[in-house]
Amino acid sequence: MCYLVAKDVNKIGCVALQTKHGKHLSEFKRELLRRIGYDRIQLVTISRPSAYGEYEPYRFVTSEEEFTQIVEAM
16 A cells, blocks of 8 residues: 655645555556646655655545546646
8 A cells, every 4th residue: 555645846735645556556647747747746656644744734535536636736
C-alpha cells in the first residue's frame, strides 16, 4: 500500500489517493502528467502521510476519478 499525492507547488496542502505500487500506478501517473503537464503540479508516491508533513494538510479521496478531477482543477 502507498499513497499517490498531488501538490500544487504554489499552494498549501495536497490531495492523496491510497493505492498500490505496480504497473497500473505507473501508467496512471504517466497519463495524468501527460494531461496536466509538469509546470506546477508535483506527483509523488509516499508510504505514509504522517512521515511527510511538508504536504499537509492532506485531502484524501477514494477513487482515481475523483483524484483526477481535483488534480486537473488545481
